Amino acid sequence: MNIHVTINGKNYSHDVEPRLLLIHYLREVVGLTGPHIGCETSLCGACTVELGGKAVKSCTMFAVQANGASITTIEGLAANGKLHAIQEAFWNEHGLQCGFCTPGMIMASKQILDRNPNPTEEEIRHGLEGNICRCTGYQHIVNAVKAAAKATGA
């Protein structure tokens, strides 16, 4: 089936098998390997991308379902060589270790801040329920989201 999608501002058109998962489409067909696969049960969130302004798990979606949609992946966050405030904050606050969950974690953090520019610690932790990090214990991630809120809310 032929699909048209806009990814990180660029238009793509591909013929895909209906069962092709969106994560595999992004990674294998489009070549965006930032989103990762960490589970198959929609729990770890490493595959999180933004679809039509909403954070979604691209491993629990078929590429055909995204036909016509606009998608942002981690690769699309930095603009003109300048890191997004959340990326910068993850770096400054040591919000990552092995980095595998990080693209999904950053996209989930973006969703939190898009909907609530000044979240509390509890709201941040609740907002990250769909993303698992095994390295950091989340505290530096919480700090990073707070720092990003501060940086963008200034």
Next chain:
Amino acid sequence: MATTITRPKTLIGKAIRRREDPRLITGTATYVEDIKMPGMHYAVVVRSPHAAAKIRSIDTSKAAARPGVVAIFTGQDVSKVGPVPCGASLPGLRVPNHTILATDRVYYAGHPVAVVVATDRYIAADAADDVEVDWEVLKAVADPLKALEPGAPAVHPQWPDNKAFDFHQEHGDIDKAFAEADVIVKQRILSQRLIPTPMETRGVVAEWRAADRALNLYSSTQIPHLLRSMVAQMLGLEENRLRVVAPEVGGGFGCKLNVYAEEALMGFVAMKINKPVKWIETRRENYLTTIHGRGHVDDYELSAKRDGTITGIKLRIIQDLGAYHQLLTPAIPTLSVLMMPGLYKTQNIFADIVGVFTNCVPTDAYRGAGRPEATHGIERMVDILAAELKMDPAEIRLKNFVQPNEFPFPTATGLIYDSGDYAAPLKKALDIAEYEKLRREQSESRKQGRLMGIGMSAYGEICAFGPSPATPAGGWESATVKIEPSGKVTVLTGTSPHGQGEETTFAQIAADELGVDIDDVLVVHGDTALVQYGIGTFGSRATAVGGTAVYFALQDLKAKIKKFGAMLLNSDDVTLANGQCIDNKTGASKSVQEIAAASYRAMQLPPNTEPGMVSTHFWEPPNFTFPFGAHLVVTEVDRDTGAVKVVRYIAVDDCGNILNPLIVTGQVHGGVAQGIGQALYEQAVYDEAGQLITGELMDYAVPKAHMLPWIESDHTVTPTPVNPLGVKGVGEAGTIGCSPAVVNSVVDALSPLGVKHIDMPMTPEKIWKLIRSAQ
């Protein structure tokens, strides 16, 4: 033994943000799954659905007929590939033949029986489902206690008692200690099976270059060099024609400190099909077939005097090994024995280990590897003793600690503790918590019927593995430091960091030592074609051993810089400082850059000096290091549901000198998160038939952000004399210190109900049942 060298510090000790992060936060890092090659094929492993069964036959014809399927291999096809290696040796150890694919029998659910190779991963998955195996299902045993019972199903038919080994160690006069004791306390303590769960599962890409007879193996591993040696042996390949690359590795926690069947299998497949092949483990496979951790049933006895002095420790460990030995499986519980005295002085110990086969995936090193079990045991026992003697748990610990003037301290288990002030972190934790006030609050809250608990642990760990005689494959680490002709500095480390941040900390060391800008330093690792032989990253060793190798390589290099500098400055009295070699008489100077360039141009050479500016150092540590610390945890138990809330978590860790506080704090947080995971949430559960019930993240509760408390992290600093950096290691500290503190806190909360011990994980239902049976 070297002593700590004091020197001017610029970058060391600073919270520098990590140099590895830009690629990770932009999604441009390359993990194994991101590698793509022309003509690449995909492999799916067919696995046993049964924990114990005979294979009557395997029919691959339907799978082979699927368009796009290029090959299917079964156990018979790979019979020439050597077994999965066990690197540990113990007297009388029974070692099953661990072939990379099962031949006539399977021993655990998930056991690989065939591999399907196709042009596309979707086709490979379809074809794997088409492989038909005719099974004769056998009785399995998944519980180590049941496996030891007479008449239990034999995991390996040739060893009907299911015992892999018996191990014994003792020291002092344990009988006397117990005979003369005022008090003896006993407790069975479980350390449950855990699933390491790095967010990146395992994965392998293998590429055979037939004309060169060379195999490139990309694997998500913590030990690329050791993997190369062992896979080369398994495949019968010359070691120098096997290149192993650990690309970006998405977490390991010990489970990638191993050599797995699939690593050799993909090499085999690539050589057979003469095409690159990729295999990526699914999360379900990861849970079924990547090693688990812990799996202890520990029987403890402590003897003590009325005043709280501990006089002896007895420990009997039943270790659930699983069906096979992976790289270090039987060695892990011996680490528990080494650390069984904890931070306490007693010289009388008695330890037995029984290693038991079960029809489960093997256990092996998982964050802490043997030491969390030991710490959990002794720290629970000390609390049990304190309760028996009606002593404060802080007081009884302070009474029994090895004292600062007693180092180096020989332990009953044959170790030499390097340095320490064990009371310092405990006192600091008590101060931060305002302990006296907290106890008053607790007594108030108890009057209101609330269940508030205060618990602590004082942990010690054995780290920086380690002196070579004490490690299976060499305990040294290597470093090469090169100053390129342009003056840029490249550090090649034999460690294989995968989140621990050594691209940053090693750059800090090099920049400081050479006086160059940190941006001029690049740290390279994880590629056997680039890096001299190395050991790897595990056991909180990378900075303490690998960083020290970097440090010594830099000292050699500095001497050479000075030689060239003296020659260029025509001086016999030069100093190297701030990136400049200075003539102490004239004040004239040459920069490290200029000197490096001259060393390669080699127009002139100092006497007995080779051109170039490269130094390699293999550093053999004279001892382990022994980090320590104290964690204090305040909990509140919901009387109605049994749910535990961690109200405060205070971690005071002493890992020696701190090179980068940001990274050290991150390691503590992550360690504590895994400790709380064990204490409250995580448990691998097999049913009686050997099926893993917690086979997905749907059922195995890895802590999420809302399930963890805020961690108040602080430090004391007691440098180690073992290495010149004075660093001890911090990767596992959080995990080791955590679980006993949490359990002690919850037991304290429930102590008014008469509760004396709780095994992990402390699920709400377990707690509720304790509350109910007390009422």
Next chain:
Amino acid sequence: MIPQTFDYTAPATLDQALALIAQGAKPLAGGMSLIPMMKLRLAAPEHLVDIGRLKELNYIREDAGALHLGAGCTHYEVETSPLLRGKCPLLSETAAHIGDVQVRNMGTIGGSIAHADPSADYPAALQALEAKIVLRGAQSQRTVAASAFFLDTFATALEPGEIVSEIIVPVEEAGAGASYQKMAQPASGFAIVGVAARLRRSGGKIAMARIGVTGLAGRSFRATAAEKALENTAGSAAEIQAAAALVAQGVEANSDLHASAEYRKHLAAVYAGRALFAALARTA
């Protein structure tokens, strides 16, 4: 983890979708339940009809004293709808407990209830709200009460060819208060037990009590004995506790890795008490 092959159609209208479903195609809405099952190869539909993007199924409107939700509303839309938050806050509160942010962004109320997971959150609220569920087929439309819709574990009143097309919940009257309380299974976030309580106070007495329970048994249900015990009382702490204790009475409770039947029954009483206290506090 790769699903088996299937055909995919994304029809432009509900009628087109229903015609395909009548021929045996499987509806795909948000995919939050179906796709993981397909990836684990526990489900292998031959033909998927994507109803997730049908505008006809995506609305929340008030009509004649009731609120009508198209089955295609996502959990996030239910969670944040000002109309629902104002007039049927129990449903929004319950939606906020489902899964995680990403799941709530994609998953739909129709898909969730059609899947009928015995631990799902919505059924508790729908039982307490005495919701009506509109089922449509190519040639049919019927409305069933929530109490008659959830039949058993993964089993509903849906006939082959039918989909859930609409959910109808009441506009809460003045003096009403409601709350959903759950103990989440720590790994999956599903409810070990979840209880939704709705109360209306009138003249110092509890005029109406509705209690919906999920997670406890194979199907969600209304705890009618507990409701009756509470109605016409003053709603004292003792009366609430006594009523809560009735919630699990006579129920054949689920038992699994995460909670025994005995513990679930205990939790049902505890969470019923909590939901009732919270609901009572919210009554004006």
